Amino acid sequence: MICVRRRKFGIPYHIHWFDPSPQFHVWPLTIFYQSPGKEAHSGLVRQAFYTLHSDLSVGADGYLAAMNSSTRNQVHQMIRQGLLGTKVGVNEFTEFHNGFATDKAIAGTSVQKLKSLGESVWLTAAVWQNRALAMHATVVDHETKRARSLLSASARFEEPEDRKLIGKANRWLHWWDMCQLHEAGIGLYDWGGVAKDATAGEKLGINQFKEGFGGIPVEESHYYPVFLKSWGD
Structure with missing residues (x-):
């Protein structure tokens, strides 16, 4: 997994690439790219990626x-x-x-x-x-x-x-x-x-x-x- 730290409008957030276990984080807010699973996760919206x-x-x-x-x-x-x-x-x-x-x-x-x-x-x-x-x-x-x-x-x-x-x-x-x-x-x-x-x-x-x-x-x-x-x- 790769963790990338960024800021937008002064607010820090993370991007996780290839994380097999995405979870909603109150802080820091986290976006998950290309997780291998397709399951629903509480607090997160899934978008299919082909x-x-x-x-x-x-x-x-x-x-x-x-x-x-x-x-x-x-x-x-x-x-x-x-x-x-x-x-x-x-x-x-x-x-x-x-x-x-x-x-x-x-x-x-x-x-x-x-x-x-x-x-x-x-x-x-x-x-x-x-x-x-x-x-x-x-x-x-x-x-x-x-x-x-x-x-x-x-x-x-x-x-x-x-x-x-x-x-x-x-x-x-x-x-x-x-x-x-x-x-x-x-x-x-x-x-x-x-x-x-x-x-x-x-x-x-x-x-x-x-x-x-x-x-x-x-x-x-x-x-x-x-x-x-x-x-x-």
Whole structure:
């Protein structure tokens, strides 16, 4: 389990990731993300969370074997092209991600928010010709041997061929992340959620991207104190 301490409107609260035994706390107020159970808990509101899990014990070749042919071919292309994976700092990641978020009209992140995760967040980049093409933030729980994709951002290019390269680099970086996590003793890679019953649009595209890696569908639970649900992020 990971415990993250934050404040909102001056009020301290906690976020527990992967807690198997959520309980209502009067103080500090606590939000529970991706608890493995589905039970009702007094004082808490349950929200179903759907995601995909990949087994990291099978190793690099196993990850490739689990992919569909399109995803596997794209990752192989990037391996042959000599893409490099590296860790990046909080400031570099935040600037890169927020530029992507602005272009996509989605919520950004902050240095403070990422630092609140402490040693439990990995920030990585796929680099080609000295330029970052994609970056990922991954929550890593060494206690439960579990990792969870948290944020993903891509460089922005106008040319169609450049956009294709970035998509391939993003897939490759997930594969590289999985390899690095396996070496660190992590046994499970969580794809950070899928949209239940998506049939069209961007949500369907994101689902198909993640499903291309061959993960197993799983239902878990977020739990919120009734009056804190709007604080979830």
